[in-house]
Structures are given as C-alpha cells and as structure tokens.
Amino acid sequence: MTAQVIDGNALSRQLRAEVATRAAALTARGVKPGLAVILVGDNPASQVYVRNKVKACEEAGLHSVLEKYDATMTEAELLARVEALNNDPAIHGILVQLPLPAHLDDHKVIEAISPTKDVDGFHVASAGALMVGEPGFKACTPYGCMKMLESIGMGNLRGKHAVVIGRSNIVGKPMAMMLLQANATVTVCHSGTADLAFHTRQADVVVAAVGKRNVLTADMVKPGAVVIDVGMNRNDEGKLCGDVDYEGVKDVAGWITPVPGGVGPMTITMLLVSTVEAAERGLSAA
Numbered sequence: 001m002t003a004q005v006i007d008g009n010a011l012s013r014q015l016r017a018e019v020a021t022r023a024a025a026l027t028a029r030g031v032k033p034g035l036a037v038i039l040v041g042d043n044p045a046s047q048v049y050v051r052n053k054v055k056a057c058e059e060a061g062l063h064s065v066l067e068k069y070d071a072t073m074t075e076a077e078l079l080a081r082v083e084a085l086n087n088d089p090a091i092h093g094i095l096v097q098l099p100l101p102a103h104l105d106d107h108k109v110i111e112a113i114s115p116t117k118d119v120d121g122f123h124v125a126s127a128g129a130l131m132v133g134e135p136g137f138k139a140c141t142p143y144g145c146m147k148m149l150e151s152i153g154m155g156n157l158r159g160k161h162a163v164v165i166g167r168s169n170i171v172g173k174p175m176a177m178m179l180l181q182a183n184a185t186v187t188v189c190h191s192g193t194a195d196l197a198f199h200t201r202q203a204d205v206v207v208a209a210v211g212k213r214n215v216l217t218a219d220m221v222k223p224g225a226v227v228i229d230v231g232m233n234r235n236d237e238g239k240l241c242g243d244v245d246y247e248g249v250k251d252v253a254g255w256i257t258p259v260p261g262g263v264g265p266m267t268i269t270m271l272l273v274s275t276v277e278a279a280e281r282g283l284s285a286a
Ligand SMILES: Nc1nc2c(c(=O)[nH]1)N[C@@H](CN(C=O)c1ccc(C(=O)N[C@@H](CCC(=O)O)C(=O)O)cc1)CN2
Pocket: 048, 049, 095, 096, 097, 098, 099, 120, 140, 141, 232, 240, 259, 260, 261, 262, 263, 264, 265, 266, 267, 268
C-alpha cells in the first residue's frame, strides 16, 4: 500500500480563500480583522514563523501588527504591551511567539492575553473551554490536524482509536481533547509509556507530536491507518523532517501528512481562521 498524502499547502489555500471572503465581508462592515504578533528575541525559526504569519494576514486581507523586541525586554514591559493590545479595538487577536527567552514566564505572559483575543488558544480559559466542550479558541496546530482529518472524511471518529504521541500543552493535550470531541477513543502516549508500539499498532489515527525523528516507524503502524506528523526536526543532512519515518510509514499507512507541507502551513491557516472568528464574535457582541 502507498499512503495518500494529505497536502497541507493545498488545504491551506482553500481555507485561506474562505478566510479572505469572511475578512472582506467584515471589512465592508467597517471591521477589518486585526492580528498582533509579538516576538521577543532573535530565535531564527521564530523570525521565519512570525514573518509568515504577517504575510499570510496580508494575503488574506487581514490587518496585522508585528512587534519585535530585544531579548533583554523585561517581563513587566512585555505584560504592558499585551495589556495595551488587549485594549486596542483594531486588534482582534494577539499572539506571543513561543519560545520566549528563558527569563520570561510563558504562562504568566499567556495568561495576560484577554481570552477574547487568545487566537493561539493557549490561555487556561481557552484550554478549559475545549475540555468542557464550550466555544473558545483552539490551539492552531491540533485544530489544523482536525481540519486535515475532516478533509479526508474523518471528521467523526466514532468507533475509531486515535493515539497521540506527546503530551505538550500546545499540541498533545489539546489534540487529545479535540479527538475526543470528534468521538474517537483516545490514548495519549509519552516518554513514560512502556510499550509505544503496542498502542500505535492498534490505532486508526496516529498523531506524532514529540519533536524527535523516527518516533514512528513502519512496524508500529496498522495497515491503512491515518498518520499525522506534527514534528519538525532536522535529519543528518540538515533537511527538515518530522517525527515519522515517512519513507517507511508511507508503504503501510492509508493516509500520511508530509513534512514540510503538512501540518506546518495548517498552523498558520488556523490562526487566520481564529482571528477572523474573533472579529466576527466582536461584531455580533456589539
Ligand atoms: N505562539 C505560538 N508559538 C508557536 C506556535 C504557535 O502555534 N503559536 N507553533 C510553533 C511554530 N509555528 C508557529 O508559530 C510554526 C511552525 C512551523 C510552521 C510551518 O509552516 N512549517 C513548514 C516548514 C517551515 C520551514 O521550512 O522551516 C512546514 O511544515 O511545511 C508554521 C508555524 C512553535 N511556536
């Protein structure tokens, strides 16, 4: 079997066109959706991601503001910027690019963002809303993975077993909750799991989100399973690769996401979706 590829670039193009239509409708009503992106420090990967976020906003007709600060910025200064953006009516979504420099407390900074503008979905209020099935912003990477599943007719996972590898607050845990909301039976595996392959071999859907190459190899996958790769690593040649041994797993899986061109672009797409939604919510509350 050769797996079918779930193309994150193609799906993103389609969803971003829908975002552009919604943004144009809002703009015509006098509300241009606005995203503020805060970057502290000079992490080279983060610089690329924030640039891509701003570019994606421009292309979809959203207003965006990129605030770049030196790595020496104090926590008090950062919290003051977040507070100013919370009170800025032209801004509907705020995100603080992670990772932050070590002297800044990620949790404290994220909690300072108004939950009404938390388009990254990282605030405890957003995570709690997801947990209890209430409306709220969803973390963009797992949200993008769910859209990828929907795109292949697997939006409802009743009777299916999903295995998530990784338990981070920004991917693994919200991913598990979203799969549960979609009626899957969910297993979360992590560094303390005794026999990872035992679990993954039973899975109809595997999401690998560890940040380690070759965490999932062909012998660990049930034939025909859907494999979603959230990892971003470098191989020995310095080439970008995921957590999944793509070349081996593609001969066993039914569907697979590539790296690059899979989950990554969907992360930015879902950020745009949530920003437009934030602006729409504001309008309907007015
Ligand atoms: N505040 C946030 N910080 C971080 C998030 C986040 O969602 N919010 N996620 C990641 C980084 N990230 C977005 O911020 C991100 C990572 C990767 C991609 C992407 O498109 N990757 C491409 C490859 C890019 C390359 O060549 O290097 C792909 O997979 O095709 C987009 C966004 C951590 N921080």
